[in-house]
Amino acid sequence: MTTTNPYTPFLSEIKEVIKHTDIEYTFRMTFSGDAKPGQFFEVSLPKFGEAPISISGIAEDTVDLTIRRVGKVTDEIFENYVGDSLFLRGPYGNGFSIDNYIDKEIILIAGGTGLSPVKGIADYFSAHPKETKGFTLVAGFKSPNDVLFKADFEKWKKNLNVILTVDTPIDGYCGKSGMVTEYISSIPVKNIDDAIGIVVGPPMMMKCTIDELLKKGFKEANIWISQERKMCCGIGKCGHCKIDDTYICLDGPVFNYTKGKFLKD
Amino acid sequence: MGYQINKTKMNTLFTDLLENYTIYAPKRFVGGGTFADTDCIRYGEISTLEEIEFSEKSDYSFKEVLLPISETLFYFTEAVIKESDPPPKEAIVFLRSCDLHSLNRLDTIYLKNGPVDPYYKRLRDHTHFILMGCENTFENCFCVSMGTNLSTNYDAYIKVTAEDVLIDSHWNLLDQALANSQPFTVVPDSVSINKISVEIPESIPQSVFDSTLWDDYTTRCIACGRCNFVCPTCTCFTMQDLFYSDNGKAGERRRVWASCQVDGYTDVAGGHAFRENKGQRMRFKVMHKISDYKKRFDTQMCTGCGRCDDICPEYISFSNCINKVNALVKEENR
Numbered sequence: 032m033t034t035t036n037p038y039t040p041f042l043s044e045i046k047e048v049i050k051h052t053d054i055e056y057t058f059r060m061t062f063s064g065d066a067k068p069g070q071f072f073e074v075s076l077p078k079f080g081e082a083p084i085s086i087s088g089i090a091e092d093t094v095d096l097t098i099r100r101v102g103k104v105t106d107e108i109f110e111n112y113v114g115d116s117l118f119l120r121g122p123y124g125n126g127f128s129i130d131n132y133i134d135k136e137i138i139l140i141a142g143g144t145g146l147s148p149v150k151g152i153a154d155y156f157s158a159h160p161k162e163t164k165g166f167t168l169v170a171g172f173k174s175p176n177d178v179l180f181k182a183d184f185e186k187w188k189k190n191l192n193v194i195l196t197v198d199t200p201i202d203g204y205c206g207k208s209g210m211v212t213e214y215i216s217s218i219p220v221k222n223i224d225d226a227i228g229i230v231v232g233p234p235m236m237m238k239c240t241i242d243e244l245l246k247k248g249f250k251e252a253n254i255w256i257s258q259e260r261k262m263c264c265g266i267g268k269c270g271h272c273k274i275d276d277t278y279i280c281l282d283g284p285v286f287n288y289t290k291g292k293f294l295k296d
Numbered sequence: 297m298g299y300q301i302n303k304t305k306m307n308t309l310f311t312d313l314l315e316n317y318t319i320y321a322p323k324r325f326v327g328g329g330t331f332a333d334t335d336c337i338r339y340g341e342i343s344t345l346e347e348i349e350f351s352e353k354s355d356y357s358f359k360e361v362l363l364p365i366s367e368t369l370f371y372f373t374e375a376v377i378k379e380s381d382p383p384p385k386e387a388i389v390f391l392r393s394c395d396l397h398s399l400n401r402l403d404t405i406y407l408k409n410g411p412v413d414p415y416y417k418r419l420r421d422h423t424h425f426i427l428m429g430c431e432n433t434f435e436n437c438f439c440v441s442m443g444t445n446l447s448t449n450y451d452a453y454i455k456v457t458a459e460d461v462l463i464d465s466h467w468n469l470l471d472q473a474l475a476n477s478q479p480f481t482v483v484p485d486s487v488s489i490n491k492i493s494v495e496i497p498e499s500i501p502q503s504v505f506d507s508t509l510w511d512d513y514t515t516r517c518i519a520c521g522r523c524n525f526v527c528p529t530c531t532c533f534t535m536q537d538l539f540y541s542d543n544g545k546a547g548e549r550r551r552v553w554a555s556c557q558v559d560g561y562t563d564v565a566g567g568h569a570f571r572e573n574k575g576q577r578m579r580f581k582v583m584h585k586i587s588d589y590k591k592r593f594d595t596q597m598c599t600g601c602g603r604c605d606d607i608c609p610e611y612i613s614f615s616n617c618i619n620k621v622n623a624l625v626k627e628e629n630r
Contacts, residue, residue, distance in 0.1 A: 036379060037411045038369050038549075077372035078539040078547035082565060102565040118377075233568070261564050263535050263554075267410030270532030270554065271561060275583070276591040281410050295505050296562075296570040296580070 037266050040075055040118035046093055051179040054100040055144070056109065057087060060117065062094040067126030068151025069257050069285045072096060073265050075118045079107040083262040085284075086122060087147035087180075088154065094122075097147040097179065123265035124284050127229070127255065129155050135227045136165040136220055140211050140240050142232025146170055146179055148257050148284070149231050153187055160190040167192040167218050171211035171236070175204040192218075211236065215243040223248040231257045241288065254288035298482035299463045299474045306454075306461040307344050309473055313388065314343055317424075320361050321390035322354035323347055329355075330607070339389075348390060350456055353434040355607065357528035358391040362402060362419050363553070366536075369415060370549045380415075380548075386422040390454070392430055393486060394437070394601040397444035398528035399425065404593050405531045415551075424467060427453040429485030436602030438615050439487065441494045444599040446486050453484045494618040496596065497625040500587045504628075505579065509620055514575035516610050521555030523581070523604035523614065529597050532556060556581055582617055 047059040066089050074096060075081040082104040088095030100109045108117065129152065137156065141149050156166045168187060172178045174197050187193050194214050196207040207214075211232075220226045228244040230237050237256060244254055260272035262280045272279035274294045286294065301309075310319065321342045328336035337349050338356040368380040391399075406416035427450035430437075439445040453464040464482040465471050524530040532554040539547030554561060557577050562570040571577050589597035604614045 035412070036414045038414075039377065039379070042375070075537070075549075077370070077377065077549065078537050078544075080537040081535050081549075099565060101567070105565060259564055259568075260570075261562055263533070264551075266413075268405060268413055268531070269534065269551070270556065271534070273584070273588075276588040278409065293502075295502075296576070 038120070038264075040073070040077075040081075040120045042116045043119045044116050049095075049182075051097070051181065052177055055097060055177075055179055056100075057095050057097045057180075058108075058117065059088075059093050059095050060119065061092060062119070063092050064122070066094050066122045067128070068155075069148045070122035070124045070126035071148075071262065071265070071284070072119045072121035073123070073262070074098070074108070075104065075120075076107050077118060080104045081263070083123075083265065083280075085148040085257075086126075087150045089151055095150075097144065097150075099144055121265060123262070123280055125282070127152055127257070127285050131255070132156075132227050132229075133162050134164060135225055136222060137163055137227045137229065138167045138169065138215070138218055138220070138244070139229045140169045140171075140215070140232070140244075141230075142171050142211060142236040142240075143173065143177065144179065145232035145236075145257075145259075149229055150180060150183065152229065153191065154183070157187045157190045165192070165219075165221070166190075167194065169194045169196070169211045169214050169218075171196050171198065171232070173197065174199045175201055175206070194218075210239070212239045212243045215240070216247060220247070224250060226253060228254040229256075230254065251288045251292065256286055256288060256291045257284045258286065258291070258294065259284070297465050297471050297474075298480045299465065299477045300480035300482075301461050301463065301474065301477045302459070303345055303456070303461055305477070309470075310343060310345065312473065316385060317388045318383070318385045319343070319388045319390075320358065321348040324349045324352075330609070345456060345461065348428075348456075350428060353392075353437070353601070353603070353606070355603065356526050357398065357601065357603065358389050358395050359398070359402060359528050359530075361387055361389050362399075362416060362423065363406075363531065363533075366550050366552045367415060368548050368550050371546070372539075372548060373546045382418045382422075386424070387419070388424045388426060388451075390426045390428050392428050392601075393447040393484075394439045394442070394444045394599045395528050396425055396427060396447045396450060397442075397599045398601070400595070401529040401589075401597055401599070402531060404595075408593075424451040425449075426451060427484055429453065429455050430487045431485045433487045433490040434602070436492060436605040436613075436615065437487070437490050438492045438494050438600040438602060440490050440600075441492075441496075442596060442598055442600035445488065447484070450484075453482065455482070455485060490600075492602070492615050494600070494615050495622045496586050496618060497622050500583070500621065500625060501628060504621060504624055505583070507624055509624060510575035510579040512575065513578035513612065513617075514573055516612060517557065517574040517578055518610060519557050519559060519574050519577070520609065521558040522607045522609070523612075524555035524557060525553060526603040526607045528601055528603070529585070529599060530555075532561075556584075578612075578617070582614070582621065585614075586618055586621070
């Protein structure tokens with residue numbers, strides 16, 4: 032049974048740990064198979080359980096998993112990672128296809144940890160700026176203390192138009208503040224019929240952001256979203272991620288808005 | 297082939313089968329019911345014909361034979377992961393027509409939706425199904441509406457009469473064992489009419505999702521999940537790891553039954569949950585059973601056994617809800 036058992040995790044070595052905030056770290060894990068932004072792994076420490084974690088970076092022999100210390104499994108990962116390994120299975124889900132966005136104007140809007148599944152898209156166009164006709168990243172976080180991927184923002188600023196905003200500024204913060212939605216209308220777009228919008232974040236943020244994009248004239252078919260759900264198995268069995276006749280783990284988590292708008296919890 | 301044999305011979309046959317098979321059938325657990333002085337009828341291992349409860353509907357379905365309530369997938373010892381062993385014997389399961397149709401729903405999820413589930417398959421491939429007839433409908437059944445009242449894909453059909461046992465076998469093993477028995481034409485008992493019938497709309501418009509119909513269940517439903525646990529077509533589970541209290545280095549990964557009606561089903565890390573309102577959970581379940589599953593797999597999911605109505609402590613009726621949805625759709629289409 033071993034060779035065909037999709038539930039069997041494999042051991043992956045932690046190569047590096049990048050601390051973003053007190054509760055959010057990126058774990059750079061050994062993995063040499065194919066992976067796309069927006070796909071996810073089931074990450075586990077045996078005896079503590081599994082949790083679905085999206086891929087926040089892809090390199091030749093590694094994948095980045097940005098983990099927030101908010102659940103039973105992730106608490107345990109934070110306590111036990113030092114010089115160690117984690118168990119993984121995956122990657123699961125469809126992920127974002129970069130091909131759909133090449134040679135287009137792109138507005139990528141992410142809220143909080145919603146930046147993880149789309150970070151690979153920003154990385155790609157930052158490294159290949161000639162393959163886009165204009166790339167704006169709008170990223171929102173609760174407060175300056177919650178900002179993730181600070182080093183990456185510095186890198187992205189060189190080739191991409193980056194708008195980094197926080198809901199609640201604190202003393203000494205001199206960046207932008209306010210909701211991501213406030214910045215959308217002022218982003219210049221030359222060809223609205225062909226412009227791509229990518230939106231990932233908490234449910235209410237996604238809804239308001241999509242409304243803004245549609246108001247700006249974006250076509251529904253040019254808007255892409257990713258849905259966060261409780262994927263217990265990742266392979267269409269456990270039922271937790273089902274919405275209508277859709278299994279987020281098999282058919283998503285990335286959806287074109289023409290399909291995504293019908294997903295009703 | 298059909299046969300007529302006496303009960304002693306049937307029990308001898310059971311004894312022979314028990315060498316290589318575990319036989320599961322509905323049994324009466326006296327005093328085990330939900331209310332005082334009531335019995336529970338649920339699945340258990342049997343070794344004689346007399347232990348099988350033929351006269352009443354089982355409170356729980358056969359599904360726990362193929363999907364154990366708690367199933368160990370792996371054992372962990374330090375860094376070593378060992379898959380759990382399959383049961384040593386094959387299985388024989390006694391079940392009614394609605395449940396045999398439900399088997400098809402379980403197969404669809406576990407063998408066809410995404411990759412094959414090896415834990416389900418290893419049980420499924422070694423399980424044989426014996427049909428129990430229904431002379432009359434039971435309370436809350438609506439199998440006729442769901443088209444699940446007749447079955448032909450059984451390994452055998454067994455009926456116990458006052459004197460004898462009638463068998464219709466599709467299984468070589470039984471045909472060989474009964475080779476010297478009296479041939480007999482046996483047609484399975486089945487119902488052609490239930491006291492309850494449902495009408496399911498061909499397509500359900502989006503407006504039904506937003507209807508106030510679901511509000512009726514918001515305070516009535518207590519989110520106990522019993523309807524899911526008795527349902528022969530509910531297949532959800534949650535992964536659960538544990539470690540042994542006297543040796544923290546060893547532990548196991550299990551999957552345990554889950555319910556879309558119970559708190560925590562949709563919780564994602566950080567505490568966000570979807571469908572916190574119980575009326576919306578009812579809508580999610582009903583739509584899955586009579587619409588979503590069909591959109592994806594072309595057959596209705598619900599098989600009309602009515603166990604959810606039998607078990608509900610709040611007397612919520614699923615069949616009644618289906619008919620309410622149908623009335624609403626008719627109203628909208630008018």
